[in-house]
Every structure is written in structure tokens, then in C-alpha cells.
Amino acid sequence: MNNYKIGVVGFSGYSGAELVRLLNSHPHAEPVLLEHREDQGNPPAHINQPQPLRAPCTPHSVRIHDLAVVFLATPPEVSMELAPAMLDAGAKVIDLSGAFRLRDAATYSRWYKHDHTAPQLLAEAAYGLPEFCRRRIRDARLIANPGCYPTAANLAIQPLIAAGVVDRSAGIVCDAKSGVSGAGRKPSLKTSFCEITENFSAYSVLEHRHVPEVLMVSCLDEPELSFTAHLLPIDRGILETIYVRTRNIQSSQDLLDVYLRHYAAEKFVRLYQPGSLPDLSAVNRTNFCDIGFKFDPATGRAVIISAIDNLVKGAAGQAIQNMNLILGCDESAGLL
Amino acid sequence: MNNYKIGVVGFSGYSGAELVRLLNSHPHAEPVLLEHREDQGNPPAHINQPQPLRAPCTPHSVRIHDLAVVFLATPPEVSMELAPAMLDAGAKVIDLSGAFRLRDAATYSRWYKHDHTAPQLLAEAAYGLPEFCRRRIRDARLIANPGCYPTAANLAIQPLIAAGVVDRSAGIVCDAKSGVSGAGRKPSLKTSFCEITENFSAYSVLEHRHVPEVLMVSCLDEPELSFTAHLLPIDRGILETIYVRTRNIQSSQDLLDVYLRHYAAEKFVRLYQPGSLPDLSAVNRTNFCDIGFKFDPATGRAVIISAIDNLVKGAAGQAIQNMNLILGCDESAGLL
């Protein structure tokens, strides 16, 4: 099989660095670091080991290096600027920002608080959650890699909604906790070590910009979902505790069966014995989404735990999974 | 004012050590370390500074040292054994375990999974949450110091239930996160450093033994409260994210007013401007419970954040607050 050259913009950010790390051990891919603004300079300090190739971040680099795919690990403003040019240069684009995840520019600007500057691409962009959108991803030129919180939330919620086993009138609570790398690498007081260590806080209560992705994929109305994000004093990992009132579910096995119908053959969703629950160390540096739950037959309440590594299944790993799909490689190549 | 001698059993545990630390800087109290089993031995290694007094943990020590109060920072099994003897010896007892918090032995044995061995004391024990039970505490011989999770939960939930502004049929979700010191000092794999750092997990989902304390104080029925405990990779602190659907509340100010009616004059409950939320560092090593919330007028949903230091307001600090009440000192002596 061929070796593909793959561009990475934003390689010095946390998601970008994780992409480079994963591509370095991928059997059919090789990273090319596309230097965009802050990413320039700072080569590694050690001197007797090989380094990945570097090139300027331009459509010209796409052509001369014959890049099959360009990853954009950039803020949405930058992605809206770069995606059209990279597509024009012939690359397929996998964007890790929120720029192309929502279906219309109005919803985008409500939640992201700025205008969309490339709305012409929204219709063609495929939402890159392979477990639900595999077919569309394979044929797409532009893939919107899902947000970290929505990945964990939708993989846990969507099967229940699709099966009709949730009492939606009671509301769904998704209490989400993330490691600090989800906030990106740009220094700020809020992500300074002394402000985070031995601390824990909630933020963006009921108004996080990832909410519309959950509503879109799991087919919920806004008042039905109460979502709170929290900042954990750890580097990486997302754990979400999801509270639902079920209907037509009699036992833990019933609930497990709903998940098994979706995920029995999925390589990157692991289901737990009822009563067993995943923790973050189970998914650390893996592309797995682990799902476990506790069901109370007396009241029909279920508490579901969904865990991912925010930089892998929540960003770079899922992006590689999407890359594998569009290149025709094994979907798990470089990820196990 | 007199100086009182105060006994501490379990002084080498985390709550007990915090009691000793607080008593050492209390203007009217002086600790006497009562050596009980594992607490023996291990004097500090430094040699040129004064140390607190030590005595055996017996009723005899209570009498010869004329201890006004004995704190039991011990597991419930030990507290059920020691409390009767210490009361007989003439001390007032403040128990930091769950032994005397619930009103009947049957409820106790359901949640604690063992029998109650001193049920004759359940009726007289005062529940030591000063903000709600100040009068009863002042006259009590035996005080059941509240659990850490219920302290944060009840201070946030009870005023709303009492004011009738919660739609109880929709259920209340209390998603609680605690530092590791809440699990005590006894070594175990679950609290080993390498298992906790860079990790996060849920436990005791829907069946934590602190649930009945919340039901009792906030007057809720069991199916109305969904409570999940989580273990944070930090030493100390509890933050609870509480989801309710309100009724008869039009605005953030309405909701704030409910809290102000209870807490305007309380020294240890701090209310936040609507939209501002406490984090754990705000309460670290303090006896404060900080409460903030986000209210969504369109749907009536409220998300309330309640934060305490589990070893202070959630254990030793609240115990000192109770001691101040029964000794007739200023309630905040040694705590600000």
C-alpha cells in the first residue's frame, strides 16, 4: 500500500502535536508540518535523531508535496480561511475546529458569537463521527471533525433516543468534565498551573458552543438537554455523567442490548458490564469511547458514564479514523 | 473567657488532623490527642518546637483532663462504641462519622450495610448543620456532624424546597465531585497516587450512603434525587452541580432572593452574583460554603454550584462551629 503525505496545520497546538505523534506511527502516512504563524521556529533541541518534514502553510505546498489530506488543527476563524484554499489546491480537508460542524450559518453565529466566513462549504461538509456517518465521510472532500464533548455525549445518548427509550419530557442532564488540554495551548490565567491544580470549576453552564452539536446528532430540542462543562485538574480526558429517565426498559440487560445493537462490531466503542463503569485512565491515549451505566429498575432512572481521551477520540484520533476512511485504509490503522 | 480542653480521637486521620490544626489556633480551646489504636506512636520528627498533649483514649482521660468536648473522627463502627462511654464520662460528644446522623436504625443499616450498635442514642443526637439546626445543637449532649456531600447539597437545595420553587416531579440531579481526602487515610489501591492522578471516576451511583442525609434534611423522596459521587484528582474540596426545574421563578434575582432570605446573615454561606460561580479554590481551607447559579428564564431551568472544603465545612470546621455553639463561644471563633 502507498504511503500518503499528510499536511498538519497547527502542529504545535495540543491536537496538532497529537496528530503528528499518531501519523509518525501510522503504517501508511507520513506527516508534513505546515508552518502557519505561531508554528514557525522552535525546532526540537535534540540533535541526533530524525525530524518530520516542514513546509510553508500554502496551497503551493499542498501541490508540490502532493498532500492527500490536510488537517486543520486551528481555531475556527483560521479554518474558515484555510479550508477553501486547501480544497482548491486539491487536498481533502479534515478540520478539527467547530467551523463546519453545524448545518447553517445562523446557528453557527449564535453559538460562536461571530459570523461564518465560508458558509458555501457548510452543505458539503460531512460530520466526522464514523460510528454514525461512515458512508458520507468516505465520499467527502471536507470533514468536520466532531467536538470533544459532543463525541462522548452523542455516542452515549443517540442510541437511546433513536431507540425511543428515553422519557424526553423529564429532560436529559449531561454533566461533562474535561482535562485542560481541551482549552488549547495559548497561555491564559484560567489555564495557568496554580489556578488549576487542586481546583475544579464549572463553566459555560447551559451555553457551551458544543451544545448544538449534541442537539443536531442526537435529535434533541434545546430545552431537553442541560449541559454543563467543568475543568478537571488533569491534562487530558473527558468523562460525562448523563442522567435520563427511561421508558420501556425493564432491566440493565435491556439497556445494554440497545447499545449492543449499535456497537457490537464497533472497534472504538467499548461497552461495560452493567454496574461496571469506565474511568479516564481506561481511555487515556487511546481512541476508545468507553460506555458504562447504572440502571435503577424501581424508578427507571439510568446514569450513563461516557469517557474518551479528548485529544484522541475527541480530536486527533478521530481525525485519523476519518482520514483512514477517505483514504480507503483500514479504519483502525495507526490507532490500536 | 476560659480555655477548654478538647479531646480528639482519630487525630492522625485527615479530619482529625484538621481538627487539631484548627484547635491549635482557636482562642478558647486546646487539643488533647486521645490515642486510639493506629493513632499511637509516630510523634513528629522535629525536636525544638512544642507539641500538643497526648493521653490514652479512655473515659478516665476525659475525667482527669476535664475534657469539655470529645471529637470522634473515627469510622462509624468505632463511634458507636466510643460515644456512649464518653457521654457517660461527662463529655459532650461531636461525632464526625455517619453513626448518629439518621433518625432510625433500620435506615442506617440499609445504607451502611451493618447493624447499628448504639440505637438508644439516635433520638437524642442533634444533626449538626448550624444554618438549619442551631437551636437544637446548643442544647445537645451528642452532635452528629453532617456528611461532607450532604452539607454542600442541603445548603443549596433545602432553601429551594422549603420555598416551594422546585418542580419536584422533574427530579433533582446532584452531580457531586470530591477530593481524595474524603476517602480517609487508610491506604488502598483506589486512592493510590498513580491510580488517581490524571484520572477521574464516578462511584456509588444512586446508592451512596450520604443520600439519606440529603433526603432527610431537604425533605425529598428517594426517586426525586439522583446523586452521583465522583473522585477528583485533588486533595480536598467538594463541588456539586445541581440541576432543578424551577416554578414561580421569573428571574435570577427571584432565585437569589430565596437564598438571601436564608443566608443574608450567615457567616459561613457566601452567595454569588447571578452568573458568577464559585470554584474549589475559593473555599480551600475555609469553613465557607459558596453558592452560585445560572438560571435560564426561557425554560425555568437552574444549575446551582455549591462548593466546600470537605475537611473544613464538610468535617472539622463544621465540627468546631458546633463546638462553639455548645460551649457558648462566638460561632465563628477560630474559623475566620
Place this chain on the structure above:
Amino acid sequence: MNNYKIGVVGFSGYSGAELVRLLNSHPHAEPVLLEHREDQGNPPAHINQPQPLRAPCTPHSVRIHDLAVVFLATPPEVSMELAPAMLDAGAKVIDLSGAFRLRDAATYSRWYKHDHTAPQLLAEAAYGLPEFCRRRIRDARLIANPGCYPTAANLAIQPLIAAGVVDRSAGIVCDAKSGVSGAGRKPSLKTSFCEITENFSAYSVLEHRHVPEVLMVSCLDEPELSFTAHLLPIDRGILETIYVRTRNIQSSQDLLDVYLRHYAAEKFVRLYQPGSLPDLSAVNRTNFCDIGFKFDPATGRAVIISAIDNLVKGAAGQAIQNMNLILGCDESAGLL
């Protein structure tokens, strides 16, 4: 005894905030927050508890509030600008920066890489290490509060050098490790959570600006001291591991006696039994410097461990100790 009003410049930094915390529980002092540039704005979010007084950072504020002492918890450039004005306004000044610690402007500019802009004050400034300079501090108008690393180093090294029990020709190694709060509160990539957690690094090897303070106080020549600073993934605390070759020392007790001659009556230096060693939790949030050592009689080697809380004995606590001396209070007021 009177209550003194005490100004704090830089109160939103880590050392400044610690000063305010300590002054709030001091029996004879009350803080006034002097707002200087970044310190403006950001009042606490809670609404039903008292707050410290605030005033502009000007000599005028010194006079109208009759401030007895002004603490400068500011970078050295700011301290060199503010100290003359505050002294002229009649306050005594305790500066927590490095601005006034060294005896001549040339040494200062060599290590701090910029010119000294208030050299006229260098001669009168007292070096604020009470254990060695108590008498001079009592009479000073301007006190240079010691650096955090030199405090731990000099308290461990100076007694040995003064007693002549070190083979200086073999060199002294001081391997120092500090928590991140020592780097200040200004956001930077180097102190971002994700760069620090699960990491550890050395910096300023052989050229840290605190080196000349150790040389000055312990009377060493530069080639005799090898000093390396390291960054620990913790909030606060400094532990230094110091390697010396002794002479004229036969036993651990001999070495302990050297320290006891200096520190038997000192309230803030704790000596450990030979073979016992302090760790950082022993000094966390205290004004103690804890010293222990391991002595090898076969070779005369000694390894000494010196531990402080960098924000207390290494900054704000020692500054309060100095304030107590110049105000004539008990030296330990507000610090035990």
C-alpha cells in the same frame, strides 16, 4: 495594642494575596489594598461577606490612611520606582522583590540584567532574614525581604560555614526544587497547566539570580556553590538538597549541635532528629523552615534537606515576621 493599617501593593499576585490572607488574621494589623495597574478591578464575586479596604497606590493614600508599613509585592522594576516615594510619604517599606537585597548596583545589574534605578537606597536597606539580621531589621526604614531559594539555602548553609565545618574546596551543591507559584501569576506557556503537570525540569543552571544572595549571606565565593533550580508540578513549596563534605565532624550529633547553637530558640526553624527528613507537606502554609540531614561518618559527607513554603517563609510570612519586628509586635504574631 494598636491596630496598624498596612498597605499591600501587588495584592492580586500570589505573594500579595498571601500577605492579605495573613494580615486578615493578624491580631494587630489590617490590610489596605493599594491598587496599582493590573490589580484594579476584579472584586470578589460573593456578595454577603465583608471585604478589605481598597485605595489607589499613591503616597497620598499612605498619608490619609496613615499606613505604618507598605509591602511591595511587585517586580523589582516597580519596587525601585515605588520604594522612594513610599518612604518619602513616611511609611516603612518591606519590599518582596530582589531590588534591594544586594549590596551594590553592579552586582545587581550583572544578575538581574538591567540597571538599578534607586541605588541610593541600597546602603540603608536591611536584609530581612530575621534569624541572622534581627537587630538591623528592627531599626530599618526599608527592608529587602529575602528571596525564596536563598531563605531555604542560607538557613541550612550559613551555620555550617560560620562554624567552619565545611570543606569548601570540595564545593557545595544546592539542588533546589520549587513549586510554580514562585514564578508569579502572569500567564506564560512555561507555567501553563498542561506544560507543568506530569512534568519536571531544571532551569537557570548555575546562573539563577538568587545565587548572589546565597553567596552574600553564607560568605561563599561563586565557584564554591553550584546551584540549580527546578520546577515542581505543585503550587507551593521549596525543597533544597544540599551536599557538603564536612571537616571536624565525627557524628550526626556533632552536626546537629552546630544547628542547635543557632536555632534552639528560634520559633520558625525546626530541626529534625538525625536520619529524619522534612518533606514539603510539613511546611505547607506555615512560616517554618524545616531542616534535616543524613551524615555519613565514613566519608564525612552530609546531605542536608531544607524545606519552606515559598509563599510564606519564602515571601509573605517572612515579610510579616519583619513587619512584626519593626512594629514592635511579638515576632510570631499572626504566623502560628
Place this chain on the structure above:
Amino acid sequence: MNNYKIGVVGFSGYSGAELVRLLNSHPHAEPVLLEHREDQGNPPAHINQPQPLRAPCTPHSVRIHDLAVVFLATPPEVSMELAPAMLDAGAKVIDLSGAFRLRDAATYSRWYKHDHTAPQLLAEAAYGLPEFCRRRIRDARLIANPGCYPTAANLAIQPLIAAGVVDRSAGIVCDAKSGVSGAGRKPSLKTSFCEITENFSAYSVLEHRHVPEVLMVSCLDEPELSFTAHLLPIDRGILETIYVRTRNIQSSQDLLDVYLRHYAAEKFVRLYQPGSLPDLSAVNRTNFCDIGFKFDPATGRAVIISAIDNLVKGAAGQAIQNMNLILGCDESAGLL
């Protein structure tokens, strides 16, 4: 190329689990978990993904599964018991404990404080530091995988001693800091989360059992090396700060040349530009040993920083490197 079946004893410990993780992604090896005492039970909680093979830990399992190599990730007492039996069963043995690292039983019992129960194997065991002992390793039946601290120390010190550029009369200081996983997975108070987080401590000063390995490999006399171990509040990583007085070295380039002569072609030792220093994140989850230094031409002092991941280059990774050598695979297979 064949796929080899490889036994792992102690797979539930930290080094053993890392071995399994590395073998799972090795191109020519497949792990077999050999269940020995505590390792029994506890299969993973998830249900829809493949698991490694398990077998009892007996010589019989070695034969029926035709295990090419057996890793012993066990305490030295267990390794001394199992190694002879596994060798008799025809496997090659790579032992990760200290059992077979030293050349004679008397030195072993002095530092390990118990007798050696398989001294007949000491002469044939090859010390598994490939950079220095590659030839002997290739032909060995029994390999003593190096200790974590000595790996980082010897890779930094041995080239300097061998080149004769160290003034040994001045002594060498090796100040070593390790993550907690180096202490193993057995629960103890010393490695409990609340005792480690926000803490830092020295231990085994001048008497750590890894000292004789450094003396043996770097050819030093005991009084020449002062070694102190410290416990960092992190999961994994060792950083050592090494102080030497050089001779016949005029410049940083001279010193770098000494290292380049040994390591220019080594895949797992990375050298840094003079003045640049490695930190622990540079080596996290890699098999690299990173070496950087600061040289002071005025005095000839050098401070060298050596960093590894204690579970990879300091344990499981180096063990795989040794396995690759004895199986005739590429030395870096499964490690880059």
C-alpha cells in the same frame, strides 16, 4: 518474520502492564499473561473487544505455549525463585527486578538486606544496558534489566568517566527525582494520593539499593558518588541532575563531543544542543534517554540533566529492547 509468544509475569503491576501494552503493538511478538498470585482474576470490565491470552505461571505453560522469552516483572525475591525454573523450561528470561544485576551475592545482600537465593545464576546473567553491553546481551539466556535510576545515571556518567574527563577527587553528585510508579503498585501510605500530591520528599539518602549498579557500570568507588532519590508528585519519569568537576574540557563542544563519540548512532539516546536541557515531558512514554548539560568554562563545572520514562527506558521499554536483541529483531521494533 515469525511471531513470538512472550510470557509476562507480574502483568498487573505498573512495569508488567507497560510490557503488555508495548507487546500488543510489537510487530513480531504477542503477550501471554502468566498468572502469578495477585495477578489472578480482575479481567477488564468491557465486553466487546479482544483480550490477551492468559495462562498459569508455570514451566508447563512455557512449554505448551512455546514461549521464546519470559519477562519477570516481579520483586527480586520472586524473580530468584522463578528464573531457574523458567530457564530450565527452555525460555530465555528477562528479569526486571534487581535480583541478577550485581556480580556477587555479598554485595547483593548488603544493599538488598536479604540473602540471594539463586547465586549460581549471577555469573551468567548479562546486564541489560544495550548501549554498553549489546554483544553480551545477544548471547545471554538470562538478562538482568537495569534499574531505572542507574539507567539514567550510567548513560550520563559512564562516557565521562571512560573518557577520563572527570575530576573524581571532587566527587560526583547525582540528585535523582522519580515519579511514583517507580515504587510499584502495592498500596502504602507513602504512595497514597493525599500524601504525594502537592508534596515532594527525599528518601534513601546515600543508601539507595540502586547505588551499586551505578558504581559497577560507571566504575566509581562508593565515596565518589553521592546519590539521593526523591519522590515527585507525578506518575512516571526520572530526571537526574548530575554535578561534576571536569578536567581537560575547554568548552561545551568538547563535552558534547565526548557524548557524541558514544551516542551519535544510538537510537534511544538523544543529545541536546549545549544550553538546552530535556524535561520529563520530552521522554514521557518513550524509550529515549535524553541528555543535556550546562558547562561553566571559568571553573570547569558541568551540570548534566538525564531524563527517562522510568516505566519505558527505565523498565519495560528497555526490556523489549533486550528482547529484540536476543530474538534477532531490529533493536527498535515496537519502540518508536
